[in-house]
Amino acid sequence: MIMEQIKVTLKDGSVKEFHKGVTIGEVAEAISSRLAKEAIGGEVNGIVVDLKYVLNEDAEVSILKFEDEGGKDLFRHTSSHILAQAVQRLYPGTKLAIGPAIDNGYYYDLDSEHRFTQEDLMKIEKEMEKIVQENLEIDRFELPREEAIAFMKKQEEPYKVELIEDLPEGAKISFYKQGEFVDLCAGPHLPNTKPVKAIKLLSVAGAYWRGDEKNKMLQRIYGTSFPKQKMLEEHLHRIEEAKKRDHRKIGKELDLFSIQEEGPGFPFFHPKGMVLRNILEDFWRKAHQKRGYEEIKTPIILNEELWHTSGHWDHYKENMYFTKIDEGDFAVKPMNCPGSMLVYKRKMYSYRDFPIRMAELGLVHRHELSGALHGLMRVRCFTQDDAHIFMLPHQIKDEIKGVIDFVDYIYSIFGFKYHIELSTRPENSMGSDEDWELATNALKDALEEKNLSYKLNEGDGAFYGPKIDFHLEDCIGRTWQCGTIQLDFQMPQRFDLTYIGSDGEKHRPVMIHRVIFGSIERFIGILIEHFAGKFPTWLAPVQVKLLPIADKYRDYAQKLVTEMEKRDIRVELDDRNEKIGFKIREAQLEKVPYMVIVGEKEMEAGTISVRSRDRGELGAQELLGFMETVQQEVWNKTL
RNA sequence: GCUAGUGUGGCUCAACGGUAGAGCAGCUGACUUGUAAUCAGCAGGUUGGGGGUUCGAUUCCCUUCACUAGCUCCA
Numbered sequence: 198m199i200m201e202q203i204k205v206t207l208k209d210g211s212v213k214e215f216h217k218g219v220t221i222g223e224v225a226e227a228i229s230s231r232l233a234k235e236a237i238g239g240e241v242n243g244i245v246v247d248l249k250y251v252l253n254e255d256a257e258v259s260i261l262k263f264e265d266e267g268g269k270d271l272f273r274h275t276s277s278h279i280l281a282q283a284v285q286r287l288y289p290g291t292k293l294a295i296g297p298a299i300d301n302g303y304y305y306d307l308d309s310e311h312r313f314t315q316e317d318l319m320k321i322e323k324e325m326e327k328i329v330q331e332n333l334e335i336d337r338f339e340l341p342r343e344e345a346i347a348f349m350k351k352q353e354e355p356y357k358v359e360l361i362e363d364l365p366e367g368a369k370i371s372f373y374k375q376g377e378f379v380d381l382c383a384g385p386h387l388p389n390t391k392p393v394k395a396i397k398l399l400s401v402a403g404a405y406w407r408g409d410e411k412n413k414m415l416q417r418i419y420g421t422s423f424p425k426q427k428m429l430e431e432h433l434h435r436i437e438e439a440k441k442r443d444h445r446k447i448g449k450e451l452d453l454f455s456i457q458e459e460g461p462g463f464p465f466f467h468p469k470g471m472v473l474r475n476i477l478e479d480f481w482r483k484a485h486q487k488r489g490y491e492e493i494k495t496p497i498i499l500n501e502e503l504w505h506t507s508g509h510w511d512h513y514k515e516n517m518y519f520t521k522i523d524e525g526d527f528a529v530k531p532m533n534c535p536g537s538m539l540v541y542k543r544k545m546y547s548y549r550d551f552p553i554r555m556a557e558l559g560l561v562h563r564h565e566l567s568g569a570l571h572g573l574m575r576v577r578c579f580t581q582d583d584a585h586i587f588m589l590p591h592q593i594k595d596e597i598k599g600v601i602d603f604v605d606y607i608y609s610i611f612g613f614k615y616h617i618e619l620s621t622r623p624e625n626s627m628g629s630d631e632d633w634e635l636a637t638n639a640l641k642d643a644l645e646e647k648n649l650s651y652k653l654n655e656g657d658g659a660f661y662g663p664k665i666d667f668h669l670e671d672c673i674g675r676t677w678q679c680g681t682i683q684l685d686f687q688m689p690q691r692f693d694l695t696y697i698g699s700d701g702e703k704h705r706p707v708m709i710h711r712v713i714f715g716s717i718e719r720f721i722g723i724l725i726e727h728f729a730g731k732f733p734t735w736l737a738p739v740q741v742k743l744l745p746i747a748d749k750y751r752d753y754a755q756k757l758v759t760e761m762e763k764r765d766i767r768v769e770l771d772d773r774n775e776k777i778g779f780k781i782r783e784a785q786l787e788k789v790p791y792m793v794i795v796g797e798k799e800m801e802a803g804t805i806s807v808r809s810r811d812r813g814e815l816g817a818q819e820l821l822g823f824m825e826t827v828q829q830e831v832w833n834k835t836l
Numbered sequence: 837g838c839u840a841g842u843g844u845g846g847c848u849c850a851a852c853g854g855u856a857g858a859g860c861a862g863c864u865g866a867c868u869u870g871u872a873a874u875c876a877g878c879a880g881g882u883u884g885g886g887g888g889u890u891c892g893a894u895u896c897c898c899u900u901c902a903c904u905a906g907c908u909c910c911a
Contacts, residue, residue: 304906312839312840313840314840314841315840315841399905400840400841400905400906401839401840401841401905401906402839402840402905402906402907403838403839403840403906403907404839404906404907404908405838405839405907405908408907408908409908410837410838410907410908410909414838414839414907415839415907416839416840417839417906417907419905419906449847450847456902456903457902458884458901458902458903461901461902461903516909516910561911563910563911565909565910566837566838566908566909567837567902568837568838568839568905568906568907568908568909569837569907569908569909569910570903571904574911575909575910575911576911579911580911581911582911583911657910666911677910677911678910678911679911680911681911712911714911715911716911718911719911720911744871746868746869746870746871747868747869747870748868748869749868774867774868774869775869775873775874776867776868776869776870776873776874777869777870777871778869778870778871778872778873778874779869779872779873779874780871780872781870781871781872782871782872782873783872783873784872785871785872786872792871794870794871796869796870797870798870806870806871808871813871814871
């Protein structure tokens with residue numbers, strides 16, 4: 198039974214009760230947060246449970262338990278304080294930066310002479326457990342801003358001082374104290390350290406102070422914690438399981454692609470990976486043809502002048518590769534847009550021609566930082582499933598909505614869950630404020646009219662325009678931007694694109710850049726992890742493995758293979774001199790959707806014996822019926 | 837690029853201041869096989885590259901390249 202009421206114990210010992218649904222304002226009015234001990238402990242459903250009041254979106258007081266996201270945050274945030282306390286006990290003089298709760302855990306950024314090693318983490322864990330055992334009360338107190346700064350100066354915490362200095366004048370600054378340890382913190386926290394029973398510190402990594410590479414690099418310790426040891430073990434087990442889906446691992450096992458030392462960030466696609474890639478491209482082409490896109494292809498190397506015109510020289514040079522041809526300076530394209538601009542400019546357009554949807558599977562090269570490379574997810578050369586849509590101003594919203602629907606349609610075919618982000622004008626950008634506002638509002642309106650929720654990323658847009666991003670998750674929950682829709686008033690201006698309006702005058706079209714897969718490479722990475730290599734029949738590089746039981750059935754098997762190939766079924770014959778169990782095992786490990794086994798029985802009856810990767814033995818079948826089943830699974834997924 | 841870590845045959849891993857070992861894969865042969873591994877034999881590595889310390893380095897040190905996690909950046 199979940200408690201539906203909140204008890205607040207005040208410092209004077211009296212108890213106030215509030216019922217769920219009360220607003221935070223009402224609580225605040227009734228009690229001063231200074232007086233409240235803040236936390237009301239208890240047990241819910243027999244699990245840890247420290248209740249807390251927090252302000253949720255509806256400004257209602259809600260009751261948290263560990264299973265709630267808010268409850269977990271509370272728990273993790275307190276854990277991060279315990280981590281900081283343990284580190285300061287073991288390594289006096291360590292300066293504290295920030296230590297928030299994150300998905301599945303928490304971290305603390307520390308500035309210390311000492312370089313933390315894996316062994317140190319064990320020691321720190323032990324100390325954290327001690328702090329938990331000490332069952333320290335966690336108390337909140339507030340100081341006026343100036344006193345807070347003085348206090349943190351006295352504590353020799355320069356990062357905290359800097360944080361407080363950024364808070365507005367006259368603000369009350371809250372602190373949390375547990376034992377000898379005091380930390381600047383908005384809270385809320387658990388009432389004491391006791392519930393943090395199972396602690397695991399996971400890794401140390403560098404992190405710049407305030408995320409700025411010009412600042413000092415601090416040491417970040419990542420950890421996780423749970424109210425019960427068993428929950429921690431389950432969590433660690435889940436992480437291990439998830440790692441088995443890693444596309445780099447499966448890509449190697451299934452021989453789909455590789456990345457060699459000779460080409461860091463430049464992936465090689467193997468025969469089976471190419472089959473998958475071609476399926477995706479065919480699928481993509483059909484979907485685009487159906488929606489009024491025309492396909493083009495533009496060169497990879499273009500002269501430097503073009504990149505000055507496009508603005509890439511000023512805004513993207515750091516990420517570009519350059520080369521010389523004869524005496525001229527050339528660049529390898531990092532984006533496809535300038536090429537499309539030139540295709541647009543080859544002729545005159547009428548207002549009647551719009552919208553013009555120009556698609557290109559364009560190979561781009563970008564110099565990504567070496568430390569940022571990651572399998573197929575972040576590479577230095579990749580194929581964007583790009584399209585540039587040229588429009589009349591009044592078509593903007595409908596086109597954006599059309600692309601949003603298109604993305605949703607494609608992702609749903611693969612069964613992907615995604616979230617949307619809207620990124621606004623970055624610092625290093627071009628164009629007028631008015632254009633940016635217009636463009637940003639167009640994207641925002643389209644999202645809102647479609648009733649889609651999104652996360653706002655201030656300052657994260659492209660240098661030529663704001664963007665809507667579609668993010669997909671990998672096996673361990675990291676998200677990767679795949680689809681994006683970017684509205685651009687700059688490029689058409691820079692390239693002086695025009696069309697002839699109904700008035701006979703020249704006008705400027707508007708343009709959007711968009712990708713749906715994002716890049717074929719990244720999309721394949723996501724795809725591998727999503728299916729853990731068990732591709733559905735329509736995507737499987739090999740759909741059927743033909744397994745004759747012995748040499749003498751080879752001819753019969755070969756005949757079946759020929760029949761299947763006639764129907765474009767991707768079939769492989771395994772006529773090696775091996776036992777059937779061995780061949781089945783290998784086909785299963787290759788994650789082939791269907792295995793067809795033939796021996797004496799089948800040859801005589803003119804049938805086949807079918808085994809499914811996912812459903813096991815399916816028994817004897819007619820060849821024709823089986824082939825139809827396979828084809829059905831493919832056609833169902835093709836538009 | 838930054839911080840930390842890793843780098844042994846095609847793959848997964850072992851060992852160690854005295855010039856490397858296993859399993860799988862490969863090759864050869866036998867077996868002719870009924871739904872997740874048949875048996876035997878053979879071959880395969882100047883321990884990522886370069887330099888140094890040492891009588892001797894794969895092991896210690898420096899440097900470089902690549903990879904991993906995170907930061908930064910981004911499709």
